[in-house]
Amino acid sequence: MTELSSRFNPQDVEDKWLRSWEERNIFHAEPDPKKKPYTIVIPPPNVTGILHMGHALNNTLQDIMVRFKRMQGFATCWMPGTDHAGIATQNVVEKQLAKEGKKRQDVGREKFIERLWEWKKQYGDTIIHQLKKLGSSCDWPRTRFTMDEDYSRAVTHVFVELYKKELVYQGNRIINWCPRCQTALSDEEAEHQDTQGNLYHILYPFKDKPNEHVIVATTRPETMLGDTAVAVNPKDKRYKKLIGKTLVLPLMNREIKIIADEFVDPKFGTGAVKVTPSHDPNDFAMGKRHKLEFINILHPDGRLNENAGRFNGQDRFAGRKAVVEALKTQGLLEKIEPHQHAVGHCYRCHTVVEPYLSKQWFVKMKPLAHPAIEAVKKGKIKFTPKRWTKVYLNWMENIQDWCISRQIWWGHRIPVWYCPQCKAGKNIIVSETAPKQCPHCQSTDLRQDEDVLDTWFSSWLWPFATFGWPKKNQDLEYFYPTASLFTASEIIFFWVARMIMAGFEFMGERPFSDVYIHGTVRDTQGRKMSKSLGNAIDPLEIIREYGADALRFSLIINSGQDLFISKEKFEVGRNFANKIWNATRLILMNASAAGLPDSTPQASELYSRWILSRFHRTLDQVTRAIEGYRFSEAETLIYDFFWKNFCDWHLELIKDQWSSEETQQVTLHILEQSLKIMHPFMPFVTEEIFHILRPQAGSLSQQSWPKVEKKFIDAKIESEVDELMEIITAIRNLRSQWNISQGTTPDIVLIAPKGKVLGDTKRLAIQKLAKTGNIRLSVEKIKIKESASSLAGPFNIFIPLQGIIEIEKEKNRLQQELQQQVRSAESLSNRLQNKEFLKKAPADIVAKEKERLANFQAKIEEFRKILADLS
């Protein structure tokens, strides 16, 4: 086995195992009555996507859980797939077209969609391949796409069902309109960012007294062109008399009335509000209440339209400037105040969105929300970390209707047909399949609604539509509901909440029992990683340079909360993989894999029992950490166990003990067991080594997760070895402190508390140990198995002068330490005299403190003796 390279080379093994896993199809699960199902569905990445760090984190977490559960014997199905991502993907292809100097309208709907499918075909699987490179053990043959035929049928079915239940309706309302994408957005798709803007104070003259006026304040002065009233609070004394008066809207010369409405806050601005019912949700509501005129002043692309008078054709922002200028010249602009306010931006293209009056389809959310709220309140669905529960409930309890129609072409076409023959388009046909003729007038000239559905209107069905719903089938029966959902907080409203609602509405059951919300990956300055900022670290580059295991391990160990990532952070994982690799090399140089035991080997020696105890304790902690979604903790435990306990101590302690059968067996056994618990975190390196150890055994992922055996966990053994370690460390420490070179052999005097004096053998052992300062050579000589029990108790080690050590230096050191000990002993003794403490503290704490004090006192005594000797 010496031919193994001294450095672990991820590139040599990763693709090999990816192919092997794929060929053997070992991550595929079928319903199995003998096993319990464990299902999770992937948050489907967009087909526009290239793997970024967020994906890497998200999918590593899922993979850890899935591999863990698989090894625990569950029928584990991790459903993979991609999302068509309506607006995002359409934007990408539109950009492509733009390079050819074309718009989508130039090529036409049909051809444009063809291009989108081509794009999907070409790039849609890129991310799937990248997920595989990460090591994701998805049930790949099941891979779904939100626009698959079956899936699309489910989407249509849901629309029709909700329509029948009157939970889907068409309405003319103010929605968020993206002038660049030229489509309606849902409330969630408009991202509000605090923006430094201005509050423009504009004079509106009275009709009968043109020299007098009412002043209104607005952040969007161009919308005044669409004003149809000015509103004041009915209780506002300043304006009470003016209610009902007529004003002349500047620039437009339109007569508008002053109306009274409770909505107006007298304290804000001037207390008088211009009312633009077509371009503001509040004004819209007021417009309805007061039966005002609705004037749309914007083209869909954000230019002012013919209703804007002489500003017709100008872009909204240019129009803003022009309006302000015009008002200025007419002396109707009182002032401009700086004003910070939240401005909505399109979540796909970051263009400022406009509140826009249009006819759209909506889902009535309140009835759907009810069971979804109850489920979380009753703990049927749990959020981890818990605090997200509140965020979820708060949103759900204030839920607004969901605008689901989009004026784009890429997506599920709305299954609604209109009959132009029938009057006023009142007769609409909502149907899962294209109707042949109008049921009212028998006309065959039917037109399908031009719009498509919000992407999220398909993804909210993901946990069951991927299993073939609405068709009843065995897979759905067996794998639904799923277990855990892993996602980022940004997606709670878009997706998580809606999936919960859909789960109850259509399946009558929760879609998952746990929601795990992980942190956001940021750069070291705390900024989100993004292509546009240029601060993104490409996971694929990390895989190339450090390996997928390193990427995974490093991400997870940093994943307690938000992650602040720089390239160097991935060294931990790379180094750890290399450590595992080299430990294996050492072991295989000294023990043959042929001797690998199939069960826990006999362990009589202290070090065997110690490492077994440490392993089982770690196993127990790791298992519980994974089950509690504490992944970084699990990794830390594994890291510490393998590196510090197993490599730094065990492998060193046994170094000249290799001839022992027990040593070989125990060491091989621990190595193999460690590989198992490391496998979910680092599948490639562990798989490679496992294959070297057991070439015939198949994949490590098909092995069972080790069982915690309490009988191996032995606190006494662990504390004995701890003490030994302390002695050894103390000696190394002194060596280093006094710069004792390799060849020098100082005498060592060990000072133990009364009744705990070391025997000659042990003293000799420690002396020899000190000679080298290296435990490796010490093993044989120290004879741990015989001496361990008698080594119990705290020791001080003192090396007297041998012409090497400066006596004054040592005296000072001892003095200082003595003082510290005295201080500690004093405060402890005070404590032990405190009656309250004695009365109220638990007995074991009191006992422990007493023991501590005794130890301090013993130490003090010894120090004094030594100091006396030195003088």
Place this chain on the structure above:
RNA sequence: GGGCGGUUAGCUCAGCUGGUUAGAGCAGUUGACUUACAUUCAACAGGCCGGGGGUUCAAUUCCUCCACCGCCCACCA
């Protein structure tokens, strides 16, 4: 305006239900070419646990106020 999270070593963070001497990684200093690994080994140094007040025998941990940083939500014209 409402809500949430954070503040622990130079940096990034652990520290679960209060209880030995507050931990780790990185960076730093010192030493080591010890035949698994320099992607290594050994050792050292570095902390009024953001500030005030409270509860308790005991507070980094629980409560409260304050400061600063970050995030989310909201119809801030």
